Amino acid sequence: MEPETEKTSVQDDLLYTITNIQRFATHDGPGIRTVVFFKGCPLHCPWCANPETWRAEPELFHDDSLCMGCGRCVTACPKGAVAVIGGKARVNRTLCDGCGSCVTACLNKAMEVTGNRMTIPEILAEIRKDDEYYQASGGGITLSGGEVFAQDPVPLLRALKDAGYHTAIETEGAYDLEKLAAALPWIDLVYHDVKHCDPHKLKKFTGADAEEITRHLRYLKDSDVRTIIRIPVIPGFNLEDLDNIRGYVKDLGFSEMQLLPFHPMGKGKWHKLDRRYPYEQTPMMDKTQLDAWREAGTEIGGH
Numbered sequence: 001m002e003p004e005t006e007k008t009s010v011q012d013d014l015l016y017t018i019t020n021i022q023r024f025a026t027h028d029g030p031g032i033r034t035v036v037f038f039k040g041c042p043l044h045c046p047w048c049a050n051p052e053t054w055r056a057e058p059e060l061f062h063d064d065s066l067c068m069g070c071g072r073c074v075t076a077c078p079k080g081a082v083a084v085i086g087g088k089a090r091v092n093r094t095l096c097d098g099c100g101s102c103v104t105a106c107l108n109k110a111m112e113v114t115g116n117r118m119t120i121p122e123i124l125a126e127i128r129k130d131d132e133y134y135q136a137s138g139g140g141i142t143l144s145g146g147e148v149f150a151q152d153p154v155p156l157l158r159a160l161k162d163a164g165y166h167t168a169i170e171t172e173g174a175y176d177l178e179k180l181a182a183a184l185p186w187i188d189l190v191y192h193d194v195k196h197c198d199p200h201k202l203k204k205f206t207g208a209d210a211e212e213i214t215r216h217l218r219y220l221k222d223s224d225v226r227t228i229i230r231i232p233v234i235p236g237f238n239l240e241d242l243d244n245i246r247g248y249v250k251d252l253g254f255s256e257m258q259l260l261p262f263h264p265m266g267k268g269k270w271h272k273l274d275r276r277y278p279y280e281q282t283p284m285m286d287k288t289q290l291d292a293w294r295e296a297g298t299e300i301g302g303h
């Protein structure tokens, strides 16, 4: 990390909606990092480990296992969005605006709002707690999501670069190219998802447009920003197509690639959002299934 300087004024009043600021991350860029998770994503991948990032607005986690059915949340809710049914609180997601009154009222910690509105100075204050670790390890800050470009990351990236941090972003590829172009001067490393090279499969499972993603990857290739392609490996979606996907990535000129084997660790969050998790019965993928790839030099990330 370079010495801190004040080159541009920070936009104090701009609000980001952030689901999590994860300290001491070691898998999302060089060294020890803090990962800032943006809320909002145009895709809805059925294996998503962070489904709370889909909607742009703050929303409510409800943990059935902690709920005693006391009804304090029903009384507290100004929107009439909660009812106790069968001994458990049930949230009407259409009425709920994530105000958090029920969180305060619940003595069992069964309610939690996900998505904090944070200014850049507030985010920087969290990040600065670990400055000595970034310096000692050659680490930095990674912006993730959700989709980083569902919000405007440029003011935050500028503030991070002005403060001397190494910056990385993780993106799933569905965004306006202009947003990437505007952000690249403040980015040191891009992790870019390639979920599939078959346009029909990609559209059917995730909603993504393969042509758009190819266009973005070509733009990145023409830039001088280091880009690592990340492939989430999902049984029944792309596990059987990895050779074709590698060919697509190589044809685009990228040499750095990581495989992220499927894990179901986001399952609890799907439940707390009252959503049905499509991979309920699918076990964590055994990494040894990717041994041939590892032996051939491809990095295997994730769990």
Ligand code: SF4
Residues within 6 Å of the ligand: 066, 067, 068, 069, 070, 071, 072, 073, 074, 084, 088, 089, 105, 106, 107, 108, 109, 110, 111
């Ligand atoms: S206040 Fe908490 S424990 Fe009581 S019904 Fe609501 S969520 Fe359940």
Ligand code: SF4
Residues within 6 Å of the ligand: 060, 076, 077, 078, 079, 080, 081, 082, 091, 095, 096, 097, 098, 099, 100, 101, 102, 103
């Ligand atoms: S977050 Fe607010 S609107 Fe939503 S259920 Fe709780 S009290 Fe009601």
